[in-house]
Amino acid sequence: MDIVELLPGRLHLLRFPVGQAYLWRDGDRLSLVDAGPPGSAEPIAGAVASLGLPPSAVRHIVLTHFHEDHVGGAAGFAALSGAEVLAHHLEAPVVRGDAPEPPPVLEDWERPFHERALRLLPEGGYRRPDRITGLRDGDVLDLGGGARVLHVPGHTDGSIALHLPRHGVLFTGDAIAASPAGGGVIPGVFNLDRARMLDSFRRMAALDTRTACFGHGDPVLAGAGESLRAAVSAHR
Template identity: 70%
Template sequence: MDVVEILPRLCLLRFAVGQAYLWRDGDALTLVDAGARGAGAAIAGAVRSLGHDLADVRRIVLTHFHEDHAGGAGELAGLCGAEVLAHRLDAPVVRGEAPGPPPVFEDWERPLHAEAVKHLPRGEPRRPARVTGLCDGDVLDFGGGARVVHAPGHTHGSIALHLPRHGVLFTGDAIAASPVDGTVVPGVFNLDRDRVLASFRRLAALDTDVACFGHGDPVTARAGERLRRAAGTYEGSC
């Protein structure tokens, strides 16, 4: 796992598939997404390497239930005692109480998904004992007030997190950056592409300087402009 500083209080944690983000408010840490099954120990090591105790991790906010984002949440929460949060529609899947609906693949996505699965660990992840359900518009106590933005389409309960005071946006998989050239694009492996495009446009309209994606390199300056230009290329697609 690679640890990359994005801002003095923000680090990217990059896994074989996907990534998570660690936000710091003084000694208090918030993790956005938690990697796949088995990632908890690696994240704990990263927290210590940054000079923090595991107890400093106060919350783990999951942008959606997919394994590469939520699989490590139960393990890490068991190690540090952090609260786990997810949208109320995805929370039962994270808890293991309900199956997650599979993506509706476009033909060109199938080989990409098959390749990604090869890099994910097998077996059931450790489930969090408790998952707090979130709703659109909720404000969380980090980053000067992090606003939950419901961004459905990738999953029914996909969310983004917007930190208006800092101009930072965590998009989950509603938006991604191409690994080839960094082009900002809608996420793949969705339940409903039309809803993803609508979510893309909603997130692009926010006042954002730094955009952090679930896959691909973040945009670290004037991100709102980049997102709006990219969203404009999909006008009329849904």
């Protein structure tokens, strides 16, 4: 796992073999946005230690959606830290394993990329969090001076984004991504409903955002709102 400082003293990217997570810092309190694939609890604890803090400094684990590369480390790290696990109320039963995971509706060109991503994930099952706080659109969380929850369905039914207006930071989950070829921002792939995902993309692009953090690909660290709006125009 790679640890990359994005905003000094505030924001770090944790990059895994597939997917990524983020640590947000408010003084001596941390929040984790997504939790990496199974087996990520100890590496995340190491990242927290590199900031000079114990695992218990992490108060929240906010999950953007149910996919394994985002929730696989949540139960293990919650056990290490005592952090509260949060997800959209529609997503929570799937994250807990109480409801089946609906498969994505793949376009033909997506299939080889999806198969490649699956091969990067550990085989077998994984521990799931049993306690999840359900979130709804418009909820405000006690991090980053008030982080607003946005329900952004399409990638999954209960996908969320997290917007920190005071800092101009947006965590998009997998509804938006950085192009793997470089040179721009693209709509997310492997969706349940591409049309709903594009509606969600447009909603996020309308926000006042300087820094956009994606589930896959390099974040946009300046002028993110303009980059997102340009991508919307290119994918009408």
